[in-house]
Amino acid sequence: MEKLICHDCGKAIQNDEEYMPYKVGSEIYIKCKACHQTDPVLRNFRKTEVYSRVVGYIRPIQQWNKGKRAEFADRKEFIVNQPACC
């Protein structure tokens, strides 16, 4: 059986330990009893959707093809020095 890990504290759930499962779409998240009693609401489980510009259009990176995603990973951010006044 797959090892169950608490979503909040990262602790491994023991065989005889109580836990709370949360089903979100096809994903199942687990909270140990202590974390569930502290906060019964499942938080921070959604993946962040990142948008960026590709060939002139702003699109979610998840919809890009493999080559464009590799190019996005190679991009470097830099800060352009702003003029002191307009």
Ligand SMILES: [Zn+2]
């Ligand atoms: Zn926990």
